Amino acid sequence: MVEVIQLLINGILLGSILALGAVGATMIFGVLRFAHFAHGDFMAVGAYFALSVVTVFNLPVLAALPVAMAATAGLAVAIDQLVYRRIRRVQPVILLISSFATALVLRSLIQMIWGSSNQVYQTGIQLPWRIGPFTLKPDHLLIFLAATGLVITVHLFLTRTRLGKAMRAMSDNMNLALITGIPADRVIMATWAIGGALAAAAGVFLGMDTRLHPVMGWTLLLPIFAATILGGIGRPYGAIFGGLVIGCAMELSTLIIPGSYKPAVAFAIMVATLVFRPQGIIKGTV
Amino acid sequence: MSLLDAQGLYAGYGGVDILRNTHLRLGADEIVVIVGPNGAGKSTAMKAVFGLVPIREGRVHYQGEDITNRPPERMVTRGIAYVPQEANVFPSLSVLENLELGAYALRGDHRPRLEKVFEIFPRLKERRNQQAGVMSGGERQMVAMGRALMVEPRLLMLDEPTAGLSPRLIDETFERIREVNQLGIGVLMVEQNARQALAIADRGYVLATGENRYEDTGPALLANPEVAEMFLGG
Secondary structure, three states, X not given: OHHHHHHHHHHHHHHHHXXXXXXXXXXXXXXXXXXXXXXXXXXXXHHHHHHHHHHHHOOOHHHHHHHHHHHHHXXXXXXXXXOHHHHOOOOHHHHHHHHHHHHHHHHHHHHHXXXXXXXXXXXXXXXXXXXXXXXXXXXXXXXXXXXXXXXXXXXXXXXXXXXXXHHHHHHHOHHHHHHHXXXXXXXXXXXXXXXXXXXXXXXXXXXXXXXXXXXXXXHHHHHHHXXXXXOOOOOHHXXXXXXXXXXXXXXXXXXXXXXXXXXXXXXXXXXXXXXXXXXXXXXXXX | OOOEEEEEEEEEEOOEEEEEEEEEEEOOOOEEEEEOXXXXXXXXXXXXXXXXXXXXXXXXXXXXXXXXXXXXXXXXXXXXXXXXXXXXXXXXXXXXXXXXXXXXXXXXOXXXXXXXXXXXXXXXXXXXXXXXXXXXXXXXXXXXXXXHHOOOOOEEEEEOOOOOOOHHHHHHHHHHHHHHHHOOOEEEEEOOOHHHHHHHOOEEEEEEOOEEEEEEEHHHHHHOHHHHHHHOOO
16 A cells, blocks of 8 residues: 555656646647657757756756746747748648657757766755655655646646637637637747747656656657547646546556556557547546 | 628639639628528638638728738738638637637727627626537527627628527527627628528628629518529529
């Protein structure tokens, strides 16, 4: 029992990281109708941006977080303008393939700039808190709180601001958004900025929890898409829920099968969702 | 000067003209109905006017200004609103959000506009926090019209506003359209319920295979035996 609860704690942590990635990926899908394969590499780029801030200015990683988010948001918008915007009117599959290429380019750039070996934000060992039989690292609590704060911010943006509502409208009914006079270009730009910023946060948190390496984001791409599909693709709230479920399932699976099969668990859930409930497990939309 | 004047339109998809020398005119306070058999190009004519289907030849003038092939967002800011026949609400958004987004292209305070829409459709005020996607067909049609009215249009284009509604709701919808028109808004609509639509219309056009066949006042078209035989089901 103790072990299950400990794994659930770990699962919620992994889940909140997945959720941040999945919210961005699902919003991009909702507005632009393509699965963005470079999303995991946005996470990695964000994590490395934060690493540069941490090492150059000798700042704590949470202080570097906003910088990394802003820089990745800018990078996402720039990539859209440079690459995706030009091919938006052709088939979505071309966009998908070009995002795959973007992923490779980003990963190679990371290796060129920051090197291909593992790196960490902080050396030394962080003493975990012991609460009864459970252990919790202070970083884990920080990650969870920061991720919650970001999710709430996105929620407020989507429900309270004009641009956020326009984003949901575009994701709901692209044609009607056009007829209504919603400026598609501006909404698309905002979607990339938010997707990039959230991916960067997820990358930084992942780096805090484990370590930084060039494929850190790529390896999480599958669980992230599993989370978006589980929550109903195009639905930000579903993606949050999906992220938490996938995170917990991946951690809990280690009770039965070796830990190296964790990504396979995400994959199995994704396939099962696609077979039995392709519209996602959440009924209706928010 | 007429509010809308479309002359000699040739338009269609992928190089195939659906409209062939179509013309439409609408005075500032008029209700004008386009009727005709399926595939006549009625909806295409409206979409072409609104910039959703490219016009290959011909011009569209709105209040004397050439608006041919302008993008829809420019139409909206000039006071032209369009309600498509299907998928005309944002289903996952609330009624209130649907209405607010209607005025997205406009600056300034939305509340007076919102109050006006609620005056015409009090039901929407009651159900303003309801998700539009779960509402009945009639209510969704109100949301769609309300959304279009949020831009304070001078020209409202409706594509089959009564499609799929019960007879009672059809009557009510036509009644609302009359009320909207009495606010000084020109209404151009395509209708399958041709008899009822022509009964409230100032004028009507009969289109067939993309060409103008007849054009007259509503009552005159209703009384025209040829029109009745061809398009109104005898």
